Amino acid sequence: MNSENVQTKWGQFISLIIVFFFWGFVGSANDILIPVFKKVFTLSQVQSQLVAWAFYAAYFVGSIIFFLISLKVDVLQKFGYKKTLSAGLILSAAGSFLFVPAASMESFPFFLTALFTVGLGFSIQQIVANPLAIKMGSPATGAHRLTLAGGVNSFGTTIGAILLGIALFGMGDNKKTALSLEDIKLPFIILGLAFIVVAIFMNFSKIEDPEKEEEAVIKHAHEKFNILDYPQLYLGMLAIFIYVGTEVTIISNLPALLHTSEFGNILEDAIAPFIALYWGSLMIGRWNGGVNVFDLSKTAVTALKFIVPALGFGVIIGANIFAGHDVSGFYIYPLWILIFIAVSFVGGKNAGKTLMLFGLSGVTMMLIGLVCTNTEIAKFFLISGGLFLSIMWPSIFDLAIAGLGKNTGKASSFLIMMILGGGVIPLIQGRICDIDLTDSNGIFGITWTHFSYIVPLIGFAYLGFYGYYCPKILKRQGINHVEGGGGGH
Numbered sequence: 360m361n362s363e364n365v366q367t368k369w370g371q372f373i374s375l376i377i378v379f380f381f382w383g384f385v386g387s388a389n390d391i392l393i394p395v396f397k398k399v400f401t402l403s404q405v406q407s408q409l410v411a412w413a414f415y416a417a418y419f420v421g422s423i424i425f426f427l428i429s430l431k432v433d434v435l436q437k438f439g440y441k442k443t444l445s446a447g448l449i450l451s452a453a454g455s456f457l458f459v460p461a462a463s464m465e466s467f468p469f470f471l472t473a474l475f476t477v478g479l480g481f482s483i484q485q486i487v488a489n490p491l492a493i494k495m496g497s498p499a500t501g502a503h504r505l506t507l508a509g510g511v512n513s514f515g516t517t518i519g520a521i522l523l524g525i526a527l528f529g530m531g532d533n534k535k536t537a538l539s540l541e542d543i544k545l546p547f548i549i550l551g552l553a554f555i556v557v558a559i560f561m562n563f564s565k566i567e568d569p570e571k572e573e574e575a576v577i578k579h580a581h582e583k584f585n586i587l588d589y590p591q592l593y594l595g596m597l598a599i600f601i602y603v604g605t606e607v608t609i610i611s612n613l614p615a616l617l618h619t620s621e622f623g624n625i626l627e628d629a630i631a632p633f634i635a636l637y638w639g640s641l642m643i644g645r646w647n648g649g650v651n652v653f654d655l656s657k658t659a660v661t662a663l664k665f666i667v668p669a670l671g672f673g674v675i676i677g678a679n680i681f682a683g684h685d686v687s688g689f690y691i692y693p694l695w696i697l698i699f700i701a702v703s704f705v706g707g708k709n710a711g712k713t714l715m716l717f718g719l720s721g722v723t724m725m726l727i728g729l730v731c732t733n734t735e736i737a738k739f740f741l742i743s744g745g746l747f748l749s750i751m752w753p754s755i756f757d758l759a760i761a762g763l764g765k766n767t768g769k770a771s772s773f774l775i776m777m778i779l780g781g782g783v784i785p786l787i788q789g790r791i792c793d794i795d796l797t798d799s800n801g802i803f804g805i806t807w808t809h810f811s812y813i814v815p816l817i818g819f820a821y822l823g824f825y826g827y828y829c830p831k832i833l834k835r836q837g838i839n840h841v842e843g844g845g846g847g848h
Contacts, residue, residue: 372492372495372504372508374560374561374564375488375491375492375495375508376492376507376508376511377511377557377560377561378444378448378484378488378557378561379488379508379509379511379512379515380511380512380514380515381448381451381515381553381554381557382481382484382485382512382515383511383512383513383514383515383516383517383519383638384515384516384518384519384550385414385451385477385481385519385550386515386516386519386607386638387515387516387517387519387520387523387634387635387638388519388520388523388546389410389411389414389474389611390520390610390611390613390614390630390634390638391520391523391524391527391630391631391634392410392470392543393407393408393410393411393611393614394407394614394615394618394627394630395527395627396410396467396470397614398627399540400467402467403789403793403796404612404615404789404792404793404808405786405789405790405792405793407615407789408611408612408785408786408788408789409471409786410470410471410474410611411607411608411611411781411782411785411786412782412783412785412786413471413472413474413475413478413782414474414475414477414478414781414782415478415603415607415778415779415780415781415782415783416475416478416779416782417474417475417476417477417478417479417481417482418478418481418482418485418775418776418778418779418781419482419776419777419778419779419782420479420482421478421479421480421481421482421483421775422482422486422772422773422775422776422778423776425482425483425486425772425775426769426772426773426776429769429772435487440487440491441561441562441564442562443483443486443487444483444484444487444488444558444561445558445559445561445562446483446558447480447481447482447483447484447487448480448484448554448555448557448558448561449480449554449555449558450476450479450480450483451476451477451479451480451481451484451554452480452551452552452554452555452558453476453480453551454473454474454475454476454477454478454479454480454551455473455477455547455548455550455551455554456547456548456551457469457472457473457476458470458473458543458544458547458548459544459547459548461473462540462541462543462544463544465540473547480554482775482778485775485778486771486772486775488508489505489753489756489771489774489775490760490767490771492504492505492508505752505753505756505757507645507648507649509641509645509648509649509749509752509753510642510645510646510648510649512645513638513639513641513642513643513644513645513646513749514642514674516638516639516641516642517635517638517639517642517674517675517678518678519638520631520634520635520638521631521635521678521679521681521682522546523546523631524630524631524634524682525682526542526545526546527542527543527546528631584766584769586773589762589763589770590832591758591759591761591762591829591832591833591836592759592760592763592770592773592774594759594825594828594829594832595755595756595758595759595760595774595825595829596759596773596774596776596777597777597821597825598755598759598821598822598825599752599755599756599759599774599775599777599778599780600777600778600779600780600783601780601784601818601821601822602748602751602752602755602780602818602822603777603778603779603780603781604780604781604783604784604785604818605721605744605748605780605784605814605815605818605819605822606641606745606748606781607780607781607782607784607785608784608785608787608788608814608815608818609637609741609742609744609745609748609812609815610634610637610638610745611785611788611789612785612788612789612792612808612811612812613630613633613634613637613741613742614627614630614634615789615792615808616738616741616792616808616809616811616812617630617633617738619795619806619808619809621734621805621806621808621809622734622738622809623734629684631679631682631684632679632682632684632686632689633738633742635675635678635679636675636686636689636692636742637742637744637745638745639671639672639674639675639745640695640742640743640744640745640746640749641745641746641748641749642671642674642675642749643667643668643671643672643675643696643699643746643749644668644699644703644745644746644747644748644749644750645749645750646667646668646670646671647664647667647668647671647699647700647703647749648703648749648750649667650663650664650667664700664703664704665700668696668699668700669693672692672693672696675689676689688735691736691739692739692742692743695724695739695740695743695746696746698720698743698746699720699743699746699747699749702716702717702720702747703750706750710754710757710758710826710830711754711758711826711827711829711830712826712830713750713754713826714750714751714754714755714758714822714823714825714826714829715823715824715826715827716823716826717747717748717750717751717822717823717826718747718751718819718820718821718822718823718824718825718826719819719823720747720819721744721747721748721815721816721818721819721822721823722816722819722820722823724740724741724743724744724747725740725741725744725812725813725815725816725819726816727740728740728741728812729805729809729810729812729813729816741812744815744819747819751822754826755822755825756774758825758829758830758833759774759829760774761833761838762833762836762838784814784818787814788811788812788814788815789811791807791808791810791811791813791814792807792808792811793807794807795807795808
């Protein structure tokens with residue numbers, strides 16, 4: 360059968376995307392915990408970013424362990440995708456339960472250990488789920504399936520920020536600003552139990568292992584897998600490192616930015632709406648890209664490219680109103696969404712072109728956010744980075760594994776390893792933010808915390824370069840690879 364005509368296995372795919380929801384939920388939980396831990400444990404900004412470091416460093420460690428084991432035994436072929444995925448979920452459940460003794464002991468290092476354990480489980484899940492989503496149907500719509508899964512991931516981040524904010528601070532007239540670490544226990548007990556339930560469900564689901572593939576023959580290929588034979592892979596690894604780091608650093612340091620007098624002295628209990636807007640921006644972009652996976656007419660696709668983002672923005676506003684947040688200032692944000700839609704039409708289904716255009720758009724948004732003197736507007740330019748990051752994960756992932764064939768599993772572990780960027784790059788930006796502690800004069804007329812957004816600007820610049828250059832690499836290898844669509848980890 361021609362692989363291009365294979366239909367998406369929707370029953371299996373829907374089972375799989377539950378896992379993507381959990382990644383998003385916990386990811387946004389970190390953004391709530393960062394300002395909370397900073398206040399409770401009296402941390403500097405760079406110390407508070409150890410929350411992101413512990414979580415994302417676990418991906419690096421987990422992927423190295425997975426790769427070393429794969430040198431001896433092909434884990435996915437021996438144990439199967441389902442059992443490996445379930446094992447990752449159980450490990451994340453154990454990490455969630457560790458939040459209970461961490462809170463009882465009031466130990467920041469113990470909290471970091473708990474987050475690291477959750478991240479280890481996620482590293483296993485990522486290695487399995489990303490290539491599996493791509494292979495659950497036609498290769499031509501692989502990136503779009505990953506986009507759709509990324510939309511569910513972003514729904515988790517959007518809802519997670521709101522729900523954890525309610526769990527920790529309450530809502531409406533019952534809202535509190537003082538926080539006890541005891542309040543953290545129940546949400547993570549529930550999360551741990553949910554991981555176990557999903558692991559059991561996954562183990563008994565009808566998800567099938569994909570068919571074995573042979574490695575594409577390329578010029579000068581060595582008999583054994585050598586990463587240096589595949590420039591699309593090692594440049595893609597750097598792209599994943601920078602992509603995840605850029606995605607995480609924008610939001611991880613946003614509470615510190617909004618807490619400055621320059622941006623209105625917004626306190627910890629009022630941060631959740633902005634976190635939801637940022638992650639909701641990724642949700643909007645991924646929902647928009649996910650439209651391409653359905654077999655619809657051109658007119659219907661065009662209409663949905665406007666309708667779906669409107670629905671996504673409605674989810675963000677509705678969730679915040681439900682939580683009792685004043686989001687009247689957010690009603691200007693559809694202007695940025697329209698810019699995103701326009702760029703997505705220009706990029707079309709060409710993965711490289713889309714990645715390049717969104718990289719350049721991200722550079723523009725960060726630059727305007729840095730130079731705009733109206734901070735009420737500037738913050739939306741910075742938050743809109745989420746829109747332009749939204750399409751990047753599967754576009755990078757899909758380009759990076761093109762032509763890898765039977766080595767896709769090994770390549771995937773290398774790529775997931777690079778999620779470490781989510782722990783490293785926020786530390787760099789956090790260190791720039793902390794210059795404000797010793798130099799209150801700032802730089803170029805703005806605070807160092809504001810200037811720190813030069814870091815994601817540089818990140819967007821490399822991602823645009825990868826989108827431009829990688830298709831040229833693939834063309835030299837005789838691989839015609841233009842399909843793409845964006846999504847998220």
